[in-house]
Amino acid sequence: MGWSWLLPHGASTFAARIDFMYYVILAITGIAFFVVELGLVWFLIKYRARPGRKAEYIHGSTKAEITWTSVTAVTVVVIGLMSGPVWNQVKGRHSVPADAMPLAARAQQFEWHFTYPGPDGQLETADDFSLRNQLHVVVNRPAVMLLQAEDVIHSFFVPAWRIKQDAVPGLGIRVWFQPTEVGTFELACAELCGLGHYRMRAQVTVHTQEAYDQWLAEQGQNVAIR
Amino acid sequence: MATTAATVGQVGHAGHVDDRSFLRKYIFSTDHKIIGIQFLIMSLVFLALGGTLAMMMRWQLGFPGQAMPGGTVLPETMAPGGVLLPEFYISLVTMHGTFMVFFAIMPLLVGVFGNFLIPLKIGAPDMAFPRLNMMSFWVAVSSGLIMLAGFWAEGGHAGAGWTAYAPLSEAPEYSGVSLGQQLWCLSLIVLGLSSMLGAVNYITTVINMRAPGMTWFRLPLSIWALFITAILVLLAIPILAGGAIMLLFDQTIGTHFFKPATGGQVLLWQHLFWFFGHPEVYILILPAMGMVSDIIANGSRKPIFGYESMVFAIMGIGFLGWIVWGHHMFQSGMNPTLGQTFMISTLFIAVPSAIKVFNWMGTMWRGSLHFHVPMLHAVAFVAMFVIGGLSGVFMASTPVDIYIHDTYFIVAHIHYVLFGGSLFALFAAITYWYPKMFGRMMNPFWGKVHFWLTFGFYNLTFFPMHQLGLQGHMRRIYDPTEYTFLQPLQPLNQFISIAAFLLFASQALFALNFILSWFTGAKADVNPWRDNALEWSVPSPPPHGNFAVTPTVYRGPYEYSSPETSDDYLPQDKRLPTDRMPASQPAGD
Numbered sequence: 001m002g003w004s005w006l007l008p009h010g011a012s013t014f015a016a017r018i019d020f021m022y023y024v025i026l027a028i029t030g031i032a033f034f035v036v037e038l039g040l041v042w043f044l045i046k047y048r049a050r051p052g053r054k055a056e057y058i059h060g061s062t063k064a065e066i067t068w069t070s071v072t073a074v075t076v077v078v079i080g081l082m083s084g085p086v087w088n089q090v091k092g093r094h095s096v097p098a099d100a101m102p103l104a105a106r107a108q109q110f111e112w113h114f115t116y117p118g119p120d121g122q123l124e125t126a127d128d129f130s131l132r133n134q135l136h137v138v139v140n141r142p143a144v145m146l147l148q149a150e151d152v153i154h155s156f157f158v159p160a161w162r163i164k165q166d167a168v169p170g171l172g173i174r175v176w177f178q179p180t181e182v183g184t185f186e187l188a189c190a191e192l193c194g195l196g197h198y199r200m201r202a203q204v205t206v207h208t209q210e211a212y213d214q215w216l217a218e219q220g221q222n223v224a225i226r
Numbered sequence: 227m228a229t230t231a232a233t234v235g236q237v238g239h240a241g242h243v244d245d246r247s248f249l250r251k252y253i254f255s256t257d258h259k260i261i262g263i264q265f266l267i268m269s270l271v272f273l274a275l276g277g278t279l280a281m282m283m284r285w286q287l288g289f290p291g292q293a294m295p296g297g298t299v300l301p302e303t304m305a306p307g308g309v310l311l312p313e314f315y316i317s318l319v320t321m322h323g324t325f326m327v328f329f330a331i332m333p334l335l336v337g338v339f340g341n342f343l344i345p346l347k348i349g350a351p352d353m354a355f356p357r358l359n360m361m362s363f364w365v366a367v368s369s370g371l372i373m374l375a376g377f378w379a380e381g382g383h384a385g386a387g388w389t390a391y392a393p394l395s396e397a398p399e400y401s402g403v404s405l406g407q408q409l410w411c412l413s414l415i416v417l418g419l420s421s422m423l424g425a426v427n428y429i430t431t432v433i434n435m436r437a438p439g440m441t442w443f444r445l446p447l448s449i450w451a452l453f454i455t456a457i458l459v460l461l462a463i464p465i466l467a468g469g470a471i472m473l474l475f476d477q478t479i480g481t482h483f484f485k486p487a488t489g490g491q492v493l494l495w496q497h498l499f500w501f502f503g504h505p506e507v508y509i510l511i512l513p514a515m516g517m518v519s520d521i522i523a524n525g526s527r528k529p530i531f532g533y534e535s536m537v538f539a540i541m542g543i544g545f546l547g548w549i550v551w552g553h554h555m556f557q558s559g560m561n562p563t564l565g566q567t568f569m570i571s572t573l574f575i576a577v578p579s580a581i582k583v584f585n586w587m588g589t590m591w592r593g594s595l596h597f598h599v600p601m602l603h604a605v606a607f608v609a610m611f612v613i614g615g616l617s618g619v620f621m622a623s624t625p626v627d628i629y630i631h632d633t634y635f636i637v638a639h640i641h642y643v644l645f646g647g648s649l650f651a652l653f654a655a656i657t658y659w660y661p662k663m664f665g666r667m668m669n670p671f672w673g674k675v676h677f678w679l680t681f682g683f684y685n686l687t688f689f690p691m692h693q694l695g696l697q698g699h700m701r702r703i704y705d706p707t708e709y710t711f712l713q714p715l716q717p718l719n720q721f722i723s724i725a726a727f728l729l730f731a732s733q734a735l736f737a738l739n740f741i742l743s744w745f746t747g748a749k750a751d752v753n754p755w756r757d758n759a760l761e762w763s764v765p766s767p768p769p770h771g772n773f774a775v776t777p778t779v780y781r782g783p784y785e786y787s788s789p790e791t792s793d794d795y796l797p798q799d800k801r802l803p804t805d806r807m808p809a810s811q812p813a814g815d
Contacts, residue, residue, distance in 0.1 A: 086625035159698030170486025
């Protein structure tokens with residue numbers, strides 16, 4: 001039924017690092033949760049009003065304040081320091097690998113249009129072709145996608161890849177990813193974009209290089225026939 | 227409260243003849259207590275409405291595409307044959323958020339308790355500007371009516387989320403909504419006026435009208451929190467109003483602030499909205515924290531632990547609120563380097579939040595805990611706020627946020643803060659100050675039944691939403707079964723819906739207790755909770771003008787179980803032989 005604190009299976013190079021960060025925070029907040037909530041319940045039982053016992057007249061403790069302030073501050077700094085590099089790997093300005101396959105995506109109500117570079121591997125050339133709601137990529141090969149939106153804000157979300165990036169009208173945003181598993185996955189729109197938001201989905205197919213080449217050749221034939 | 231216009235000539239406690247007409251006394255009143263009660267009734271109505279909208283959403287999510295029981299009363303444009311339309315569903319999403327944030331939680335905290343508590347707790351006869359105060363309420367009512375009118379607008383009500391992200395919010399060609407969204411903007415502009423009138427009043431009153439001896443560091447934490455909140459309101463609301471005016475102009479007079487095709491900036495709206503919106507989040511929690519502090523000290527019969535740390539934590543949260551707005555925009559396409567800065571500032575909010583939680587626990591430590599109904603809700607506030615605070619660490623971490631942003635994890639988080647936090651604090655505050663407001667006690671038995679049912683069903687409703695989010699379940703989607711990877715979660719969605727229906731139904735107990743106690747509750751004496759603060763030294767309800775003689779304050783509000791007295795409480799205005807008279811001017815102390 002899904003009552004799990006585990007993340008679903010990940011299928012990109014980001015998944016391991018993002019999931020690790022998630023589990024680190026889950027462990028830290030989990031410990032804090034149990035310490036605080038069990039402490040609270042223990043106090044509620046232990047210090048419940050009983051006849052003949054008066055509350056102690058205590059106004060505070062500087063030592064305690066310093067302790068919990070500094071422990072919390074150090075913990076969040078550690079979380080911040082650990083998170084920073086992972087963020088940079090995914091979204092940093094210079095994070096995109098030089099050999100990434102170029103792709104373009106245009107989001108519009110309520111569909112995704114993906115443009116492929118064709119056999120020459122370059123976008124904006126004559127052999128480019130576009131497909132609706134179908135994203136095809138190669139396993140273990142980085143791809144970088146120029147994400148644009150036609151009308152309103154949409155958001156490119158492939159849960160299995162742990163990647164999400166808003167597509168914003170007027171901006172071209174580069175998003176990159178490197179799938180690690182062959183198969184089909186779902187792509188969802190994660191930003192409310194109108195009444196059809198809930199059905200703005202696309203299918204992601206991750207091929208081996210050979211299968212991709214073969215698929216690409218078939219696309220070329222289709223284009224030629226047309 | 228049972229007095230009517232007929233009882234003209236009733237002698238008020240303050241010694242003057244109260245000859246105001248019914249209209250001046252109860253409708254167009256300038257009395258801060260009446261205005262507080264007016265805000266209370268208004269915002270409870272909107273709370274019920276916001277809850278009703280949520281129930282419809284939960285029906286659709288649990289049972290997508292099935293006719294909603296009773297849904298046939300809705301017009302064809304919303305739910306033909308009782309089945310909700312997608313465009314109506316996103317209006318529900320939008321208006322649930324809008325009503326709950328702007329017309330329920332915010333007026334309940336600021337409008338109701340800012341009004342009712344500030345003059346009483348600082349020993350003032352009324353607000354600094356009573357007429358502005360009256361205006362603030364009636365402007366808020368007008369704003370609420372404008373917002374309600376949107377449901378009857380051609381094209382339906384606003385459907386771009388309570389955050390109204392442009393360009394969806396301003397483009398009828400993409401949303402199908404025009405008048406509804408314009409009314410939404412107009413209503414919030416008008417509401418902003420009301421909030422600013424209130425904020426000016428609260429700030430002036432706290433600075434200028436404290437009773438002799440009521441130094442800054444003798445103020446109850448509720449007043450500190452409301453004071454800092456009023457400053458946040460004064461500074462944040464103009465930004466929302468400015469943004470809403472720009473959005474309205476884009477829709478009506480052809481400007482293009484947010485229209486990319488003509489040079490506008492889409493992300494500008496998000497910056498404006500969240501530069502207001504994050505302080506707003508603290509507007510929605512700080513007063514709750516303040517009132518919970520008062521109630522926990524009272525229930526523990528012990529001074530608040532670390533009073534000064536608590537004050538500085540309120541200020542710290544208020545300040546940090548201004549430099550974290552970008553964490554709502556990590557995935558928006560803004561410069562990724564900003565993500566790092568906003569992550570660090572956001573993570574630091576954990577520090578003042580932890581200070582508050584540990585000090586509440588410190589207050590209970592070695593106390594003598596009395597679990598009256600307000601105390602139960604206040605303790606639940608602490609327990610639930612901890613969950614909401616800890617879940618916030620996940621999205622503060624930018625890489626984890628990439629995955630959980632715009633999923634149900636966020637929905638769970640906001641509801642742990644705003645329902646588990648603010649609303650439990652409000653149940654605590656309403657049950658605590660009810661006797662002072664209405665002169666009668668709420669029924670404690672039914673109060674406890676309501677508490678336990680709410681606490682249970684609340685957690686069954688919102689806790690599993692974390693799990694939905696972790697599986698990638700997106701927010702604001704009309705039908706999750708569209709996605710293969712979400713189909714296995716449908717039983718969990720149904721479970722949540724049923725828990726939500728029971729949670730909603732449990733609120734009938736509160737409503738009945740609230741209404742029936744007004745007429746048949748046991749008469750409340752002056753100080754039913756044996757509390758130290760000044761409002762408990764005047765009759766329940768206090769007369770017009772509050773204090774017969776301006777009280778003199780000798781100590782802070784948390785002197786419970788003091789060795790100086792045989793009682794376990796020591797009122798702020800009780801003069802002990804060792805007390806010196808304070809200097810006549812409290813300000814500048």
